[in-house]
Amino acid sequence: MENFELLRHITIGQYLPKGSVIHRLDPRTKITALMLLALVISLNATFTGNLILFSFCLVLIVTAQLPWRYIFGGLKPALPLIIVLAILQLIFYGGTYVPPNFAPATLFRWGPIHITTGSTQLVFVSTLRFLELLFLTSLLTNTTTTTELTHGIEDMLRPFSRFGLPGHELSLVATIALRFVPILALELESISKAQASRGAKVGGGRFLEATRQITALLAPLFLNALRRAEDLVLAMETRCYLGGKGRTHLIHLRLKLADFLALALLSIFATAMLFWRNRFLI
Amino acid sequence: MERNSEAKELLREAIDEGRWAGFEVLNETERTARLVRRLKFSWAIPIFGLLLSFALAIAQVSFYLAKGLPLERGSLQWNGLPFLLVTGGYLIHYLMRREERIELAIGREGKLMVKGAPSSIVALRAMLRPRSLTRSIVISGVLAAITMILGTSQVGFIPVPTPAARATIMHIPVIIGGLLEGWPVGGLLGLIFGMLSFLLAQIPVFKDPLVAILPRIFIGITAYFTYRALRRASLFWTMVIALILALLALTFSCQTVDTSLPGAIAMAIVALVIVAALIYLALRREREVMAIAMAAVVGTLTNTVLVLTVATLRRYWTPGVALGIGITHGIPEIIVAVIIVLAVILPWRQIETGRGKEEF
Numbered sequence: 320m321e322n323f324e325l326l327r328h329i330t331i332g333q334y335l336p337k338g339s340v341i342h343r344l345d346p347r348t349k350i351t352a353l354m355l356l357a358l359v360i361s362l363n364a365t366f367t368g369n370l371i372l373f374s375f376c377l378v379l380i381v382t383a384q385l386p387w388r389y390i391f392g393g394l395k396p397a398l399p400l401i402i403v404l405a406i407l408q409l410i411f412y413g414g415t416y417v418p419p420n421f422a423p424a425t426l427f428r429w430g431p432i433h434i435t436t437g438s439t440q441l442v443f444v445s446t447l448r449f450l451e452l453l454f455l456t457s458l459l460t461n462t463t464t465t466t467e468l469t470h471g472i473e474d475m476l477r478p479f480s481r482f483g484l485p486g487h488e489l490s491l492v493a494t495i496a497l498r499f500v501p502i503l504a505l506e507l508e509s510i511s512k513a514q515a516s517r518g519a520k521v522g523g524g525r526f527l528e529a530t531r532q533i534t535a536l537l538a539p540l541f542l543n544a545l546r547r548a549e550d551l552v553l554a555m556e557t558r559c560y561l562g563g564k565g566r567t568h569l570i571h572l573r574l575k576l577a578d579f580l581a582l583a584l585l586s587i588f589a590t591a592m593l594f595w596r597n598r599f600l601i
Numbered sequence: 602m603e604r605n606s607e608a609k610e611l612l613r614e615a616i617d618e619g620r621w622a623g624f625e626v627l628n629e630t631e632r633t634a635r636l637v638r639r640l641k642f643s644w645a646i647p648i649f650g651l652l653l654s655f656a657l658a659i660a661q662v663s664f665y666l667a668k669g670l671p672l673e674r675g676s677l678q679w680n681g682l683p684f685l686l687v688t689g690g691y692l693i694h695y696l697m698r699r700e701e702r703i704e705l706a707i708g709r710e711g712k713l714m715v716k717g718a719p720s721s722i723v724a725l726r727a728m729l730r731p732r733s734l735t736r737s738i739v740i741s742g743v744l745a746a747i748t749m750i751l752g753t754s755q756v757g758f759i760p761v762p763t764p765a766a767r768a769t770i771m772h773i774p775v776i777i778g779g780l781l782e783g784w785p786v787g788g789l790l791g792l793i794f795g796m797l798s799f800l801l802a803q804i805p806v807f808k809d810p811l812v813a814i815l816p817r818i819f820i821g822i823t824a825y826f827t828y829r830a831l832r833r834a835s836l837f838w839t840m841v842i843a844l845i846l847a848l849l850a851l852t853f854s855c856q857t858v859d860t861s862l863p864g865a866i867a868m869a870i871v872a873l874v875i876v877a878a879l880i881y882l883a884l885r886r887e888r889e890v891m892a893i894a895m896a897a898v899v900g901t902l903t904n905t906v907l908v909l910t911v912a913t914l915r916r917y918w919t920p921g922v923a924l925g926i927g928i929t930h931g932i933p934e935i936i937v938a939v940i941i942v943l944a945v946i947l948p949w950r951q952i953e954t955g956r957g958k959e960e961f
Contacts, residue, residue: 361808452800488738495742503746530937538944548743552736562734
C-alpha cells in the first residue's frame with residue numbers, strides 16, 4: 320500500500336498552522352529570503368559551505384516548529400533515485416568534474432570507473448543542495464497560507480505592471496497551482512488505486528511497460544484536472560471575475576520590525592556566504 | 602429575429618471551417634447543410650516517395666564523401682525502400698477509401714447541431730470556443746500543479762537504460778497548456794517547469810539557470826505555433842515538412858553512425874515513422890491529430906535540443922556526450938509525449954463536443 324500514499328510524500332504546498340516566528344513574518348520577506356538563499360545555495364559548491372547552509376536550513380525548520388517526520392517523510396519516494404544518481408555521479412563524473420577550490424586527486428580507478436576527491440565533493444554537494452532547496456521551498460509553503468502568498472507575490476510584482484506584466488493574474492496562477500497540488504495528488508492516488516484494483520501493475524517495468532502504466536495514470540489525471548478547471552472557470556465567471564484591473568484589497572501588507580530584522584540578518588549571512596563561496600579549504 | 606441571423610452565421614462559420622478540413626458542401630438549405638469528403642488519387646504521393654528515395658541517396662553519398670571513402674556499387678543501399686513503402690501504403694489506403702459525411706443543422710433553440718465524424722467536430726468546436734482570461738489563468742494553475750506533482754513524486758520519470766536512468770515527462774503539461782490556451786500560457790508553464798527543475802535539480806548541469814530555466818520557456822511556444830501552422834496545412838505543405846524532417850533525420854542518422862550504430866538505426870526508424878504518420882494523417886485529413894502529435898514532437902525536441910545546446914555551450918558536456926544523451930533521452934521522451942498528449946487532448950476536446958450528435 321506504501322506505493323499509493325502519494326500525498327504523504329508531497330510536502331510542498333501544504334500549510335501547517337503553528338504560529339511560530341517564521342509563520343508571522345511578512346510573505347514578501349519569506350519570498351525574498353527564499354530567492355536569496357536559493358541564489359547562495361546554487362553558487363556555493365564546497366563541502367564546508369554546504370554544511371553551513373544545510374545546518375542553517377535545519378535551524379530554520381526548528382524555528383518554524385515543523386515536525387521532523389513530516390519534513391523528512393517527503394524525501395522517502397525520492398530516496399532511491401537520490402542514491403542511484405549519487406552513485407552514478409561518484410563513479411562517472413570523476414574524470415570531468417573539477418572542484419572550484421582544490422585540485423582533484425584520484426582515490427580509485429578501474430576501467431571507466433574513476434573516483435576522485437572531486438567527484439566525492441560533487442556527490443556530497445549536489446545531494447545537500449537538493450535537500451536544502453527542497454526544505455526551503457516546503458518551509459515557505461508550510462508556514463505561509465495561500466492567501467498570504469498571493470498577496471505577497473502580487474505586491475512584489477506590482478512595480479513591473481508598468482511594463483505590462485500582469486502581476487495579479489500571475490499570482491492567481493501561483494495560488495491555484497498551490498491549491499490544486501494536494502487535490503490532484505489525492506486524485507492521482509485514487510486513480511492508481513483504481514487501476515491497480517483492475518489488475519494493472521503500478522510501478523516497476525521497463526520502458527514500454529512503464530509508458531503504458533504512466534499513460535493509464537496520467538491521461539485520467541489530466542482530464543480530471545481539466546474538468547475541475549472548467550468548473551472553477553464557470554464559478555469564477557458567474558461571480559463576474561474580470562482580472563486584476565481596478566481590484567482593491569481588504570488586506571494590506573505592511574513590513575514590521577521583525578521583517579526588517581530578518582532581512583538584515585539574512586543579507587549579512589548571504590553576503591558572507593557569497594564572499595566565502597569558493598574560499599573554504601575543502 | 603436576431604437569434605435567427607446569429608444561428609445562420611454560426612452555420613456559415615461551421616461550413617467554412619469544414620472546408621478547411623477538406624469537406625465539400627453536398628447540399629445546403631436554410632437551416633441545414635450536408636458536407637462530404639472523398640479521397641481523390643493524388644500523383645503527389647508516389648512522387649514524394651521518389652524524392653524521399655533520392656534524399657536517402659544524397660544523404661548516403663554525402664556520408665561517403667565526408668568520410669573520404671570511395672563510392673562503390675555497394676555504397677548505396679536500401680534506396681528504393683522509401684519509394685516502395687510510401688507508394689505501396691498509399692495504394693492500399695486509396696483502395697480501401699471511404700467517403701465521410703457530416704451534417705450540420707440549426708436546432709430549435711438556435712444552436713448548431715453536428716452529426717458525423719468526431720475529428721471534424723473537434724475542428725469545428727476548437728474554432729468556435731470562446732477564449733477567456735479566466736480560463737487561461739485557471740488552466741495554467743492546474744497544469745502547473747500537475748508539473749509540481751510530477752516533479753516531486755516519482756511518477757514524473759520513466760526508467761530508461763541510460764546513464765541518467767530516466768526520461769522526464771514533466772514537459773507534457775507545458776505542451777498541453779500551450780496547445781489548449783495559446784503561447785503565453787505555454788511560455789508561463791515552461792517558466793514554472795524550468796524553475797521547478799532548477800529548484801529540484803540533483804545534477805550540477807541543472808543548477809545553472811541558463812540551462813534549467815531559459816530553454817524551457819520555449820517548449821510551449823514552439824508547440825503552440827507548430828500546432829497552429831499544421832492545423833490548416835494543405836497536403837502539399839505537409840509533405841514539404843515531412844521531406845525536410847526526413848532529410849534532417851537521415852543526415853543526422855548518417856552522421857551518428859560512427860558514434861553509435863543503434864542510435865543511428867533508431868533515428869532512421871523514428872524518422873520513417875514520423876514521415877509515415879504525417880502522410881497518413883494528412884491523407885485521412887485528420888489535421889487535428891497530426892497537428893497535435895507534431896506539436897508534441899516539436900515541443901519535446903525544443904526541450905531536448907535547447908537544453909543540450911546550452912549545456913554544451915556552457916561546457917558542462919562535450920558535444921559527443923550531449924549527442925548521446927540527446928539520442929537516448931530524446932527518442933523515449935518524444936514517444937511518451939506524443940502518446941500522453943494525444944491521450945489527453947483528443948478525449949478532452951471530445952468531452953466538450955461529444956461523439957455523434959451533440960449540440961455545442
